[in-house]
Amino acid sequence: MIQLFATPLSGNAHKVRMALAFLDLSWDERPTDAAARQSDAFAALTPMRQIPVYVEGDLTLRDSQAILTYLAARHRPGDWGGRTPEERGEIALWLSHAANEIANGPAALRLARQFGATIAQDQAQAVAARFLPVIEAHLAQHRWLVGDRLTIADLAASPYLALAGEADIDLARWPAIGEWTDRIAALPGFPAMPGWPAQTAN
Amino acid sequence: MIQLFATPLSGNAHKVRMALAFLDLSWDERPTDAAARQSDAFAALTPMRQIPVYVEGDLTLRDSQAILTYLAARHRPGDWGGRTPEERGEIALWLSHAANEIANGPAALRLARQFGATIAQDQAQAVAARFLPVIEAHLAQHRWLVGDRLTIADLAASPYLALAGEADIDLARWPAIGEWTDRIAALPGFPAMPGWPAQTAN
Numbered sequence: 001m002i003q004l005f006a007t008p009l010s011g012n013a014h015k016v017r018m019a020l021a022f023l024d025l026s027w028d029e030r031p032t033d034a035a036a037r038q039s040d041a042f043a044a045l046t047p048m049r050q051i052p053v054y055v056e057g058d059l060t061l062r063d064s065q066a067i068l069t070y071l072a073a074r075h076r077p078g079d080w081g082g083r084t085p086e087e088r089g090e091i092a093l094w095l096s097h098a099a100n101e102i103a104n105g106p107a108a109l110r111l112a113r114q115f116g117a118t119i120a121q122d123q124a125q126a127v128a129a130r131f132l133p134v135i136e137a138h139l140a141q142h143r144w145l146v147g148d149r150l151t152i153a154d155l156a157a158s159p160y161l162a163l164a165g166e167a168d169i170d171l172a173r174w175p176a177i178g179e180w181t182d183r184i185a186a187l188p189g190f191p192a193m194p195g196w197p198a199q200t201a202n
Numbered sequence: 203m204i205q206l207f208a209t210p211l212s213g214n215a216h217k218v219r220m221a222l223a224f225l226d227l228s229w230d231e232r233p234t235d236a237a238a239r240q241s242d243a244f245a246a247l248t249p250m251r252q253i254p255v256y257v258e259g260d261l262t263l264r265d266s267q268a269i270l271t272y273l274a275a276r277h278r279p280g281d282w283g284g285r286t287p288e289e290r291g292e293i294a295l296w297l298s299h300a301a302n303e304i305a306n307g308p309a310a311l312r313l314a315r316q317f318g319a320t321i322a323q324d325q326a327q328a329v330a331a332r333f334l335p336v337i338e339a340h341l342a343q344h345r346w347l348v349g350d351r352l353t354i355a356d357l358a359a360s361p362y363l364a365l366a367g368e369a370d371i372d373l374a375r376w377p378a379i380g381e382w383t384d385r386i387a388a389l390p391g392f393p394a395m396p397g398w399p400a401q402t403a404n
Contacts (some may be wrong), residue, residue, distance in 0.1 A: 047336045059288055063295045070291025073284070081290070082275070086261055088283070089272025092297065093265045099298040100305060120322035134249045 002027040005045065005053040009114075011107060011159030012064040013052040014193050015098075018155050018184075019071045021191040065095040068152040080152050090146045094153035101131035107160040109167035128167075132174055135161070139176035143183065150187065158184050162196040204229040207247065207255040211316075213309060213361035214266040215254040216395050217300075220357050220386075221273045223393040267297040270354040282354050292348045296355035303333035309362040311369035330369075334376055337363070341378035345385065352389065360386050364398040 002020065004027050006013030020027050036042055037049045045053045046062040053060065054067045061067050072081035082088035105128030111117035112124070135157070138145065145153040162181035165171055171178045184190065186201040204222070206229050208215030222229050238244055239251045247255045248264040255262065256269045263269050274282035284290035307330030313319035314326070337359070340347065347355040364383035367373055373380045386392065388401040 047339065048332070059291075061288075061291050061295065063298045065298045066291045066295035069294035070287050073287035073290040077287075085272050085275035085279075086263075088275040089261075089263050089268045092271035093263065093268035095294065095297070096265045096267045096301040099301040103302060104306065120325045123322045123325070130250070137249065 001056075003030055003055040004028070005030045005032040005042070005055070006051050007031060007033060009194060010051055011110075011163055011193075012050075014159045014191075014196075015064040015155050016052050016054060016067050016071075017191050017193075018159075019068055019152070021189050022150075022187065023071065023075050024189070025075075063099075065099055065152075065156050068155055069095070072152045080150070082151065083147070087146055087151075091151055091153045094145050094157050097131065097135070098156035101127050102157060102160050105131055106164045106167050106169060109169065110160065110163055113168055114166050128169065132169070132177070136174045136176050139180045143180070150184070154180075154184060159193075159196065166195055203258075205232050205257040206230070207232045207234040207244070207257070208253050209233060209235060211396060212253055213312075213365055214252075216361045216393075216398070217266040217357050218254050218256060218269050218273075219393050219395070220361075221270055221354070223391050224352075224389065225273065225277050226391070227277075265301075267301055267354075267358050270357055271297070274354045282352070284353065285349070289348055289353075293353055293355045296347050296359050299333065299337070300358035303329050304359060304362050307333055308366045308369050308371055311371065312362065312365055315370055316368050330371065334371070334379070338376045338378050341382045345382070352386070356382075356386060361395075361398065368397055 002025060004013065004016055004020070006017070006029055032042065032051050037051070043049055045055070045060055048062055050062065052064055052067065053062050054070070061070055069081060082091045105124055108119045108124040109128060112119045112121065144150060145157060158181050161177050162185070181196070182199045185196060186199040190198050192198045204227060206215065206218055206222070208219070208231055234244065234253050239253070245251055247257070247262055250264060252264065254266055254269065255264050256272070263272055271283060284293045307326055310319070310321045310326040311330060314321045314323065346352060347359060360383050363379050364387070383398070384401045387394075387398060388403040392400050394400045
């Protein structure tokens with residue numbers, strides 16, 4: 001049985017939740033709030049003390065990008081993780097953006113505004129201001145981040161952009177980003193989360 | 203012909219340089235200083251205006267983790283990028299750490315100290331303080347980050363840790379990290395860079 005240590009409002013956890021739902025896998029969600037993350041039991045799962053953590057038999061894996069990469073290789077080999085070396089490279093690019101610019105821009109700003117986290121505000125604003133035009137321009141030309149279909153690049157990059165309104169980022173300025181997160185939310189089996197409802201396909 | 207837009211002192215560029223050297227590929231290095239990164243020609247290669255950028259025929263790829271992933275898939279399939287789904291996931295974990303904690307901890311501190319960059323010092327110190335014990339503990343138990351051999355996880359994570367002395371991080375506190383970067387620097391064909399000399403295998 002798959003266990004996912006997560007919280008309902010975590011965009012990082014939602015990346016994994018989307019993958020599991022689209023793969024039609026069942027999982028046991030283990031709610032893991034800030035207090036639980038300080039426990040020795042949780043530290044034994046991950047020295048970073050961050051969610052999500054994915055446990056399946058002998059495998060314990062932290063980091064949402066890493067979990068997506070594992071799930072793609074295991075359940076959608078040669079597709080979700082890239083069909084060619086070029087696609088693999090391009091998907092890795094968006095996983096890097098998810099781990100760095102999105103985490104330290106829109107996601108950090110949301111953490112501060114919604115959850116009161118202390119962050120370097122100016123730096124987070126600067127990261128978001130530099131990155132958002134780049135992904136907006138890409139999505140103005142492409143329906144999906146890589147290739148002509150959903151890949152783990154879309155799963156890794158989308159939650160904190162769909163939730164950017166909660167970070168006081170005006171999504172009306174970034175229409176291609178909004179159309180893309182709506183496109184993902186219209187996929188069959190999309191699991192809604194607070195702030196990111198399912199959409200009707202059009 | 204492969205072109206690599208880079209600077210001699212960039213640890214991110216050195217990740218790619220190591221991969222190309224270990225693969226015994228030849229490349230044309232295109233020195234790209236801060237002024238050159240402001241040119242329209244460079245912006246046409248990468249909207250992020252960051253090095254390294256890798257160009258090979260029709261492929262233009264930015265981001266050191268992405269370039270490593272491409273090179274692994276193209277030249278060492280099923281090995282450098284992971285032999286199993288579990289290994290692929292674990293390698294992706296260290297690529298995330300390279301894109302986030304290493305970039306925003308040791309690499310940012312080096313940028314500030316060596317090159318006068320303005321960074322959020324307290325945050326960079328905190329990121330480094332949280333991450334270094336995690337990778338030190340892992341390397342105290344493992345000769346390589348994933349599996350029993352060199353993978354792109356090692357190439358992505360090592361340069362800014364080998365250069366951590368230039369960020370005023372005392373490497374004597376992290377002996378397993380130092381032994382691992384020496385191990386990489388002792389591999390046949392290792393390309394030295396300023397601050398990271400080749401080692402004799404022992």
